[in-house]
Amino acid sequence: MQSSHVIESPDFVQTSLAGAMALGLERGSFYRNAYPGSLNLLMTYPDGCKANCSYCGLARERQAQPENSTFIRVKWPVYELAKIVEILTHPPREAAAGVKRIGRICVSMITHPRAETDCVEIVRRLASPVGAPVSVLVSPTLVHDTEAFFRKLKEAGADWVGVAVDAATPELFEAMRGMTVRGPHHWEKYWLALESAVRVFGRDHVSVHFIVGLGETEQEMVQAIAQARRCGAQAHLFSFCPEPGSALSNRLPPSNSHYRRIQLAAHLLNNCQIGCDAITFDKGRITGFGQPLQDLLGEDLAAGKPFMTSGCPDRQGCLACNRPFGNERPGPVLRNYPFWPDENDLTTIKGEIWRD
Numbered sequence: 001m002q003s004s005h006v007i008e009s010p011d012f013v014q015t016s017l018a019g020a021m022a023l024g025l026e027r028g029s030f031y032r033n034a035y036p037g038s039l040n041l042l043m044t045y046p047d048g049c050k051a052n053c054s055y056c057g058l059a060r061e062r063q064a065q066p067e068n069s070t071f072i073r074v075k076w077p078v079y080e081l082a083k084i085v086e087i088l089t090h091p092p093r094e095a096a097a098g099v100k101r102i103g104r105i106c107v108s109m110i111t112h113p114r115a116e117t118d119c120v121e122i123v124r125r126l127a128s129p130v131g132a133p134v135s136v137l138v139s140p141t142l143v144h145d146t147e148a149f150f151r152k153l154k155e156a157g158a159d160w161v162g163v164a165v166d167a168a169t170p171e172l173f174e175a176m177r178g179m180t181v182r183g184p185h186h187w188e189k190y191w192l193a194l195e196s197a198v199r200v201f202g203r204d205h206v207s208v209h210f211i212v213g214l215g216e217t218e219q220e221m222v223q224a225i226a227q228a229r230r231c232g233a234q235a236h237l238f239s240f241c242p243e244p245g246s247a248l249s250n251r252l253p254p255s256n257s258h259y260r261r262i263q264l265a266a267h268l269l270n271n272c273q274i275g276c277d278a279i280t281f282d283k284g285r286i287t288g289f290g291q292p293l294q295d296l297l298g299e300d301l302a303a304g305k306p307f308m309t310s311g312c313p314d315r316q317g318c319l320a321c322n323r324p325f326g327n328e329r330p331g332p333v334l335r336n337y338p339f340w341p342d343e344n345d346l347t348t349i350k351g352e353i354w355r356d
Contacts, residue, residue: 006046007078010118010125013107014042014076015084018324022098023087025079031330034338035097038104038135038311038321041084042076043115043122051111051141052183053166054176054247055214055240058110061182064245072326073241081125088130103314104321105130106162108137111184116143120152127157135160135312135321137209140193141184150200160312161201162236163194164209168216168224176214181247194231203232207312212262213240213254217284222265226276235266236310239327239335253327257356259335260307260349261286267306268296293353304341307349 018036020026049058056062057071069075091099107122109115119136127134136158143149150161167173170187177185197206208228212221225235239259242249268274268289278290293301300306311321322338324330333348341349 008045009043009081009114010121011081012044012078013081013084013122014044014071014078016040016042016072016076017074020077020079022095022102023084024092024095024098025087026077030324032339034322034324034330035101036322036324036338037101037314037319038106038323039084039088039102039132040106040108040321040323041081041122042071042108043110043112043118044078045110045112045114047112049110049112051139051177051185052181053185054181055166055211055243055251056246057243059246061247062243062245064243070243072238073243074326081122085125085129088132102132102320103316103318104133104135104312106135106137106312106321107158109139111139111141113142115139116149120149120156123153123156123158133160133312133315133320134158135162135207137162137164138193138197139164140189141186143193146193147196147200150197154200159201160205160207161197162207162209162312163190163197163233165190165194165224165228166209166211167214168210168221172214172216176248191227191231194228194233198232204234206231206233207236208233209236209238211238211240212259213251214248217281218258218261218265218286219281219284221262222269222276222279222281222286225262225266225269229269229272234270234310236321237263237266237336241327255356256333256335256352257354258285260353263306264289264293264297264353266310267300270310273297302346304337304346304349307335307337307341309336309338 019039021028052060109119167176173187177183228235240253280288309322314320324338327335
């Protein structure tokens with residue numbers, strides 16, 4: 001029997017610093033009032049993640065000082081799951097504003113032998129009492145039967161799953177996540193898991209995470225997004241940002257222009273507004289989308305929607321997962337906007353699209 005004093009899942013989880021602030025468990029303020037729309041929870045074990053992805057803050061061989069122990073660049077404090085459920089169901093005064101804005105809960109697995117069973121239990125403990133929709137970001141490597149696992153997640157109360165493929169090509173996946181870096185992951189396993197997820201949860205109830213800037217060309221990333229769409233999944237983007245002590249700690253993020261073009265392609269492909277063959281390239285760089293952007297995007301472009309964080313929706317179908325400042329520090333120029341861009345933001349964004 002699990003000892004009650006061991007701080008590990010399923011009884012304990014980590015939450016992003018933004019999530020902890022929204023729950024009133026950490027102090028701080030949100031730049032431009034960008035409260036998180038989704039509460040992100042991360043599974044935790046004393047012996048950590050068994051993977052060794054070269055860009056990841058959870059990598060098994062990451063060398064970082066305690067003050068730099070981060071994941072996606074932020075701290076993830078540990079809390080008892082029961083305490084989080086209590087706050088979500090009976091928010092104290094100091095947490096009322098933050099809890100009110102939470103439209104979804106996302107449970108992220110790590111690559112650990114116990115994660116499969118414990119993840120189902122965490123979803124079960126959250127789904128019924130809390131009432132908010134629950135997503136799971138899965139790590140399929142140590143799951144023996146992915147389709148059976150997804151059915152268990154659905155029965156426990158999850159309505160959406162994500163698969164973090166991250167790298168755009170099998171070669172980059174192997175170099176960043178596979179045996180090349182002494183990691184356990186395989187490209188084929190992830191894509192087979194994605195297909196299983198779509199069979200269980202349905203088209204457009206599955207997401208794929210991609211990290212822009214791991215060494216792929218813009219054309220390769222567009223092809224990966226198109227492959228995800230053919231499978232029935234939505235593509236959600238991150239911009240690479242180096243974690244101190246990781247194998248890629250010295251790699252630079254992609255240029256803003258590079259990222260903007262991929263954001264536009266993902267938005268158009270996710271919404272089936274164009275096919276991959278409409279996008280033109282020169283030496284791997286996007287040069288056009290077949291039609292003027294204003295004709296393709298209209299009000300969405302005018303409002304800056306393609307440049308906002310993409311993620312799972314709330315019960316009303318509105319964006320819940322805004323991951324505030326997951327790619328950069330709060331400031332005047334953002335890659336993923338966790339709120340509607342204002343006029344100054346839009347002027348900056350539109351000037352970046354074709355800059356390089």
